[in-house]
Amino acid sequence: MRRGLDTLYAVSLWLAALCLVAIALLVGAQIFGRIVDTVLVRAGMEPVGFVIPSLAEICGYLLAAGSFLALAGTLKAGAHIRVGMVLTHLGPRARQVVETVVFAGAAGLAAYMTWHLGQFAYVSWSFGEVSSGLVPVPLVYPQAAMAVGMAVATVAFIDELVETLRRGRPSFRAGEDAFSHEGEV
Template identity: 45%
Template sequence: MRKALDTLYLASGVLAALFLVAITLVVLAQVGANIIGKVNQWVTGEPLGLVVPSYADFTGWFLAASSFLALAYTLRAGSHIRVELLIQGARPRLRRFIELWCCGLGLLASGYFAYWAASLTWESWSFGDVSFGMVAMPLWIPQSGMTLGLIVLTVSFADEVVRILRGDMPSFDAKEADLADSFDDTPADR
């Protein structure tokens, strides 16, 4: 089960990165079209008017998908902003309680948002909603990235709650501990 969950979080992170690459490619295509148009205007006196249809819509959807799909991966990697200063001096039992409370609250919040995002995506699919841009995209397609990201984040929070209840260190603390240990090692220690 651990390997399957870690693969899920990694796949979500890889998808997020691919959406960032897609943003770059769409923007570069539009910039290239603008350059070709300007060069043609300079040479012939007339602009070509080349555009990537709905490029602003697509880059916005790709950004939303990338942001939401990256949430679970970054949580597991210990990259979310946390107020470590407030709990670093706490006794282990109190710290465990605070982390359980925070992860439980994160589980409830992400589950709530995942439910409503899935409901919105389902409604868009049921009603056949489409975007208003040059390319009439069915809205359930871009909404799916957000929904999937929230579902994977909810699974990740549930995973963290179970880890804490079993007495294990949360994965984000384990990553921070590994990072701190790597800074504590000096060349003489190795």
């Protein structure tokens, strides 16, 4: 089970990374096209006029998909921004209770968001909604990617809830504790 969950989180992170690579490639191609046009104009030639239609819109969809797909992996790595000031002043038992309540609430909210993002994607699919840009992008694709990313994040929150209940601490806290004691004498 552990290997399956870790694989799920890794695949989700790789998909998020692919979204970012796609953004970089698209923007890079557009910049390269502008550079070529500038060189051609300065050389007294006609510009090619290379343009990627709806670039900003497509990159926005890729960024949204990548952001949601990265949620679970960053949670499991302990890379989410958390406010630990309160937790550091609590005893071990009180800290476990607070973390358990927070993970339970986060899992509930994530499940709620997953459901509604899925419904949103379904409605877009059933009505055949497309974006209003020059390139009519079917909206179901970015919305479905967001729903999948949120579903994986829901699984990660439940995973952390179970870890906190079983072991008394989230799985990523060992790395935080080792980091916080590095500079101590």
